[in-house]
Amino acid sequence: MSGSMGSTMGVLVAFLALAGALTAGMTTAVLIGRLREEPTGWLIAWSVAAGALTLSLGTIGIGHLAGFGAGTFRISQITGSLLAPLWLAVGVLQLLADKGSSRFGGWLIGSALTVVGAVIMLLDPISGAFSKELPDAGAHWDIWPEYLLHGVHGLVIVMLVISLAVSLLSWRDGDDFDIDNMQATVVLAPAGLLLSAALELGLPAILVVVLMAVTAGGMWYAVARPLAPYEDDDEDEDDEPDEWTGRSRRAADRREPQVAAPSPVPPLPPAPRRSGLGDLVAEYQAKEEAELDFANRMQSADGFGPRARPDDFAGPATGQLIMPDPYGQPRQADFGVPAPGAPPVDPHDMPATGIMLPVVDSPAFPAAAAAAFGSAFGAASGQGVSASRQDGSVKPAAGIYGILTVFTLMDGSGEAFDKLAEETVEAVLRNEPDTLIFICHAVKSAPLQRIVYELYRDEVGFSEHQRQPHMERFATERQPLVLATNVIELTVNAAKVVPLPAAYRV
Template sequence: MVALLALLATLGALAATGLLVQRAYKERLLYLIAWSFTQVGLTLALLCMGLGLMMGFNGPLFRVMELGAALIGPVWLALGMIELIARYVQVRFAAWLFAISYTVVAIVILILDPLKGSLSKSLPKPSATYDALPLLLIDGAHVVAVIALAGCTGVTAWLASKRDQEAAELLIPVALVALAGVLVVSGTRGFLPAPLAAIALGAAAGLVWYGSMRTIPVYEEGEGYDEYGDEPATGYEEQGYPSAAKAEPVPAPTPPPDSRRGELRFPEPVAEELRYPVNTSIPEQPQQPAQPAQPAYPDNPAGPTAIDGIGNVLEQAALGRARPGAPGGELANACGQITVYTLLDGREDAFDRLATDLVKAALAAEPDTLVFASHDVVGAPTQRIFYQLFRDEAAFAAHRRQPHLQRFLAESRTHVLATNVIELKLGPAKMPLPAPEFPGR
């Protein structure tokens, strides 16, 4: 019965491993890859446990069981947790370096070190089978795993208490994975009887799979986000977190969505009269004889476009730098930023979806962000360039505090290999060509 229980747990762990490996291959996220190694180790350990309880343990079955559950399982579970939680690349790099080097050294020693005692159909205890050095390596793996999992859980809970939205989303998955780590360590220390050890390892495999499935919210296309908002329609409010303040709804753009890429965020031309009051110090000019009506925009007799409006804003700003009394001189302190993102291969679509949501949120909530454009780079499919123009330094600082920007920075981290930032001051400028509105993804 105990062997049958272990084999049933093996089938469950095998199914969970297949689902997690499939998602890791599709998403190409490093923490999913690390947890896939954990799942493979737990599955092999359960298989060897079931075969050993059924036919009797031998050296290879015992060694594979210990390598999978006592070494690879906890170490790579902790590595995946650090990769998911840590916001500094130096921490993640150090974790990968330690995990790989420790695993390689420990595998060599656990395979080559001679066993002591005799093996039977009963579940062997590591302390009665291994010498001091392998036991020291296993104990070290467990200590590191417990400290890392407990630390990551504590940090996530603390950030969630400070209303960090990313931490609030990850709190439950992190707790589930931490519980899986406790079960792995408990099931491999030799303290539990064989039935409970098999149940603990099988439950750990299930918790790792379920926790990984909840690390990234899945939204159907067109659902989960309102048209111009930066937060999901439901979710944070249910957890007691107020949603970010939003401006009044902005009318949808008249032109249909263009399939080409190139999101732009421009001020509406009709609002210029409200945004820039007329300079009443200019004396009223005598009326001139009526002249034939001329189009205000010779290249576009039908009327002004968004690009005409921003072109005039930029020209006025440039004139204002030279002539402080000229209209538009209040934009003389306009500043900008160019951000160059180098993406991981295969992560372009996921990053582009986040960029689209960010631009829509800027349109709705940032009236002093004059231009927000996302560009592809011809010949470099893994590069994206953001161009942003702000009215002044205060507008730039307000943009950096926006919750939708913080959300973008947190969620895009797993898609970005490198980032370069260039700060700008506005000079003479002209934008003669119109750009597409929000294209369909």
């Protein structure tokens, strides 16, 4: 009766061992497949452990069916008692370690014990007879292999207990990677602890086989679920994982994408140099399809702005920034920007929308403005022009000087810029007789754009305009409000100035 029960138990153990060997073999294949894509230290260690479990369980299954011998005993002991628990613990250490010294220490211990232990267990003589039951290691090994296995099992238990504590502590205040590491360690550390204890205490074969199979299944679960690669990691083809890197918080910070900032947009090809505002407005209208770097778009080709070279004004071009002389030479105030070293201006309150002309209560203002502009054109060209003429067309003199300035504002600064521009226009109206036209426009299709249109009797009048205190104030106080400035020089070929309709007055 007892022989029949023993035979049945042997068959059951053999069946469980072979099933466990199949599970461990599939786990090894999964680990190696993942290892080819992500050569990390913990995957290498667990691949060794899973391969060792495959050989050990297969040998145990064959031994329970056909009987054990010296060869099957050595293989099952080297793989199942030495390599499997040792490299399982080394893999958990590689997974959790933040410092390279800790990971290197794990590799050093694992490699040294593997080489020394395998040599001793292969060369040490074996005593005693074998049967179809799992051999008791203490009954067959000499003192050195026995003490070696005791030391390895004790070391594995200490490493797994420490790793379990570290993973739980990291999980309390950690990120998603720490949570994944904790879940994997909670599965693998208890399995490794129980397997080491069963091997150390010489528990029945069926328990040892079940614990080996559970350990192999735990590694498969850990790699397939909590330690599965994130989708962002799969899509990031440029990052090459380091062989020695674990999934610690530091490694996670190295690999995960920067979510605080939007993905960079590829730079636009350089735009051709050309006159006019059509390209700038078109870019703003296309902003729904892509975010454009207008500061970069408006940079001149040489990076120094319109006054960097003497020949830059051979033809007007969009995309030029007003910047100081790159060679450090003194210069006069240019385009409303004060010269270097100009005294600071007192801060001024700001906030309103774009204007065309300042508020004037007198109903005769449009006609008066038109008359002033018309007489100025006439004086410049040697012709008299009446403000009451509805056609108001003249052929201005060639000396009339014009500037068109496009300001791209910082987000949220439109109201402050418009208030500053309105006060500047009022000061120009009161103090600058040689300024024929000075208008600030808003752009319907580009809320962050302002266009200032200026005409002067000649370049001398423009120079006088630049030296006015209100223009220095305008240039100084607009700087924190403006992202980029684009300047276009103009010549006037023909002009018509008529009174503004009352509907357009603010």
